[in-house]
Amino acid sequence: MSDVATCPICTMPDPLTTVDGFECATCGHEWMAEPGDGLDDVRDANGNLLATGDDVVVIKDLKLDGKTGGVKSGTKVKGIRLVGGDHPIDGKVKGRGILIKAEFVRKA
Ligand SMILES: [Zn+2]
Numbered sequence: 001m002s003d004v005a006t007c008p009i010c011t012m013p014d015p016l017t018t019v020d021g022f023e024c025a026t027c028g029h030e031w032m033a034e035p036g037d038g039l040d041d042v043r044d045a046n047g048n049l050l051a052t053g054d055d056v057v058v059i060k061d062l063k064l065d066g067k068t069g070g071v072k073s074g075t076k077v078k079g080i081r082l083v084g085g086d087h088p089i090d091g092k093v094k095g096r097g098i099l100i101k102a103e104f105v106r107k108a
Contacts, residue, residue, distance in 0.1 A: 007031075042088045044106045052081050055108035056089065056100075064098060071098065076108055 006013045007024035008031060015022035021032040042050045045059055055078045062071040077091035077100070087099035 005033075042082050042102050045103050046106050048107045050080065050082065050089065050102065050105075050107060054080055056080055056091070056105040057108050058100065058104060059106055060104045062098075062100065062104060071100075077105070 005015050005022055007015055007022075007027060007029055009029040010024060010027045012024060012026040015024050017023075018030065021030060023030045044050055044056065050056065055076060058071050058075045058077065059073055061073050064070045071093050075093055077089075077093055079091070081090040082088055083090045083099070085099075087101050089100040089102055089105060091098060091100060
């Protein structure tokens with residue numbers, strides 16, 4: 001959760017909201033809003049924060065869209081990318097890109 005935005009220059013709270021960020025009513029400083037897609041708060045099954053570039057281990061057998069095969073528990077996924085949404089982890093297994101729920105992995 002982010003707190004109430006404050007101006008990074010004069011630290012006054014309650015900035016004006018602009019199209020892509022904020023503008024301070026006191027000193028006129030404008031700044032961009034922080035990315036708010038939840039990308040900075042994706043946690044694995046153990047509650048560890050995940051980041052793009054991390055390696056993770058799948059802890060549950062995953063079926064992929066009803067196709068035969070899937071991802072077995074214990075599969076390592078290297079160099080994940082966080083994409084947000086219901087399945088915030090984008091990784092590659094055997095050359096195939098898959099999207100995984102954060103609660104089905106742990107940090108390697
Ligand atoms: Zn200010």
